[in-house]
């Protein structure tokens with residue numbers, strides 16, 4: 001099972017020794033969750049108006065794309081939109097800076113994707129089983145293939161009344177794959193081209209994407225697995241930040257409200273040890289090149 005590794009980082013712009021960086025990258029790549037219990041994201045007095053579930057429309061979070069400076073999912077009025085956008089932008093910049101300082105080896109290749117702000121309480125929320133993140137899963141996005149990239153995410157719990165973000169962390173990726181892979185058929189010929197041509201995927205779904213998506217679904221659909229599999233419950237305190245490869249570490253979010261999240265993509269070849277990538281593990285297990 002993944003370990004939860006506590007690191008005493010308190011400043012988003014902190015510099016680290018080479019030894020610290022080396023330990024951090026090894027832990028991260030082997031599937032540990034790096035937690036910074038005292039690294040918080042400060043919201044200004046005027047930004048505190050966003051500590052309410054009513055600021056979003058029908059979506060489950062506000063999403064910001066720093067590359068295009070676009071905001072989606074909010075229902076606030078025009079003047080508040082600017083403020084909301086600035087807040088999301090600030091989180092995006094801080095998390096990128098932290099990544100660069102902590103993992104300089106990734107810097108050249110790291111791709112910054114969406115920033116999200118999640119003001120809804122997770123516990124008791126109703127969704128379809130596929131979207132239900134209270135079930136253990138590895139991340140894989142149906143419409144957004146990663147192809148040869150990893151999914152690396154930064155999370156910060158900004159709950160104002162001290163409520164933790166309660167997660168479960170499941171068994172190691174290899175064990176998950178041993179359990180589910182034998183029942184997953186390979187991708188059918190022609191499907192990836194079709195999905196892309198009708199706009200169901202943003203790019204071609206690779207064989208690796210196919211297996212990951214099926215694993216994600218098989219895990220969530222298996223209620224007996226969910227009820228019986230070994231896991232560790234962990235509460236991320238309010239005012240803490242954590243970093244994890246969510247395509248590798250089986251995880252579920254059980255309770256909590258108000259969190260920021262920044263998604264990065266990292267080409268497998270940019271890793272310190274690419275043999276630890278889910279893609280390489282699945283390639284070894286299937287004896288196929290999954291592209």
Ligand SMILES: O=C(O)CCC(=O)C(=O)O
Pocket residue numbers: 118133139165246251252253259261
């Ligand atoms: O909202 C959370 O705490 C995590 C949900 C999740 O599974 C994810 O973002 O990958």
Ligand SMILES: [Fe+2]
Pocket residue numbers: 133137138139246251
């Ligand atoms: Fe997830």
